[in-house]
Amino acid sequence: MVTALAERNQLEEARILFDRAPCHDDVVWTAMIVAYSNHGHLEEAMKMFARMPQRDLVAWTAMVAAIALHGSLIDARALFDQMPQHDSVAWNTMLGAYIQSNCLVQARELFAAMPVRDTANWNTILAASAERGNVLQAGKIFSTLPERSIVLWNAMVFGSMAMEGEARNEISFQGNLLTCNHGGTRLL
Incomplete structure (x- = not known):
């Protein structure tokens, strides 16, 4: 429901729904991070990520993508390096961020x-x-x-x-x- 509201550009309503929910799993937390990021609110996305009691691989990857999307490859890479583990999606997210920013040398180094x-x-x-x-x-x-x-x-x-x-x-x-x-x- 949070994602549906965010996709309809109803970010405030999505946040109200999030705040009123009796419990939050990783999926709901990550949905809010992605919603904030997609609507240009990186700082709010980062606050949500910092508040998460537990972060799964999807949340970490979503935050790396959010930071990269907003133009800070150095910060995205720093967060990527802090991840407790990496799967193919996480690697490809960082690889894609370098490529989208025309940083092909860094992309090749990461790939290697x-x-x-x-x-x-x-x-x-x-x-x-x-x-x-x-x-x-x-x-x-x-x-x-x-x-x-x-x-x-x-x-x-x-x-x-x-x-x-x-x-x-x-x-x-x-x-x-x-x-x-x-x-x-x-x-x-």
Whole structure:
């Protein structure tokens, strides 16, 4: 209900509902953090995060994303480094934040530091290299893939099309959206 109110731009009502609830689980706390962040209230999101009695991985990741969304990669990375653990989504959130801010060196360094990489992580770094015009780097990444899924092939093809100046139409655009969706990449 908190999320539904926030999505309808009724942030005050969402907060009232949160405050009146007899108990709060991690899901409700995280919903308020995301709601505040999405409506430009990073400070309120940070206050909610600080007040959480217990933080799960989703709450930590949501807060990292919120801080990055509001333009503070240094603070986002500092919070990321404080996380008690990281899953693929947390790694990809920080990786995506670097990429969205055109900090590809930091993105590659973070990618190299990942203890385990899944298709979503590989797709994110591969697509970023290809879409930013570095097809040679994308090719190097592609050649080191432990497994080449259709998602990763599509990311490489779409990036190469962009570099070659090939016309992209609705079908190629839909293909890229599907690639991102299947790879777990969130388009910001």
